[in-house]
Amino acid sequence: MVINTLKHNYYVIHKLEENQELEALLCKEVTPQEGKDPDQRYRVIRLKNLPLTYQVLPFFMELLNSREFTDYYDCFSKDGCLHLVFLQQDYPLLVDKLERERCDLRERLEIGKKxxxxxxxxxxxxxxxxxxxxxESLCVSPSLEVAFRYSLASLADYRTIGISQVRQRLVPVFLALFDYELQKEASVDIEEFIEGLRIRDYRSYVDIYREYDGLYGRLVSGGLIAKIKPRTFLFRLWDRIKSLFKYMKAVVAALLLIAIAAYLIYTIYNQPVDTATVFNYNQIGTVWIEE
Known part of the structure; x- marks a missing residue:
């Protein structure tokens, strides 16, 4: 099957996925343009949700003018449906690479930076x-080049997804990259960077890159990689005790305040009885007064 357009002709290799919203096809150009890789693969996404298509059509047409988003290759209408074309790289998934290969820390730091x-x-x-x-979309080449398999699964939320949501999506990526160091509590720098992704209000991806570049520089350029070792059981136990002690201090302080308040209430409602001398008015000196 061939999809013919005014500029390109795409030969459909096979279908990648299909649901009610879209259909994804793996394709290659029948006649690649001069200078293009003849083996280059493309992911052609056919949008089936017509009301949504009418909303996003101007956006994707304008996006073709982007000089930076080079992975976005083409956009055309065919058989009443909008087709979006992205470059597709046949690299292994990052999750598979981490499961099957024993990547050292330097290699994983490099993947994060790229x-x-x-x-x-x-x-x-x-x-x-x-x-x-x-x-299922993040790929890594043998030379550690990073690529994406575009899916547009969240297209319906195109107006609401921003850097805050993307920042949270980065957290599991870096958790997977540095799973060993995090389990062994081997690097405070890595822990703090990932915690920053969770809670910090980054204004741009440049800020996130700078933060990671600082981490990368300290560990790689500063020669700290060789010094990163899993913390011993005793060190981890001592950290647990210290954190527990901080918690206990707050509990003890609260109990002390409760005890003071209880004591004040008790003293207010239990005033001591006046034990002053009671005068005997039936006797004056040695003389008794008969009633």
Missing amino acids: LLSRILMQNMPDFILYDALAK
Whole structure:
């Protein structure tokens, strides 16, 4: 099957996925343009939700003018449906690479840096990036180049997804990258970076990249990788005791305040009886007064 357009002719290799909203096809160009890789694959996404298509059509037509988002290759209407074309790389998924290969820390740090670099270079819309960071979409080449398999699963939320949602989507990516170090509590720098992704209000992806670049520089350029070792059981136990002690201090302080309040209430309602001398008016000196 061939999809013919005014500019390109796409040969359909096979269907990648299909649901009520869209259909994704793996394609290649029948006659690649001069200078193009003849083996380049493309992911052609056919939008089936017509009301949504009418909303996003102007947006994707304008996006073709982007000089940065080079993974977005083409956009055309065919058989009443909008078709969006993205570059598709046949790299292994990151999650598979981490499960099957024993990647050292330097290699995983490099993957994280190239991921954030690619995010900056492509400068794609947030809702597209959000889906591209899913575990079934994030790919890594043998030379550690990062690529995305675009899905547009969250297209209906294109107006509401922003950097805050993308930032949270980055958390599981870095948790997977540094799972060993986090389990062994081997690097405070890595822990603080991931915690920052969770709670910090980053204004741009440049800020996230700078934060990670600082981490990368301290560990790689500063030669700290060799010093990162799993903390011993005794060190981890001592950390637990210290954190528990901080918690206990708050509990003890609260109990002390309760005890003071209870004591004050008790003293108010239990005033001591006046034990002053009671005068005997039936006797004056040695003389008794008969009633």
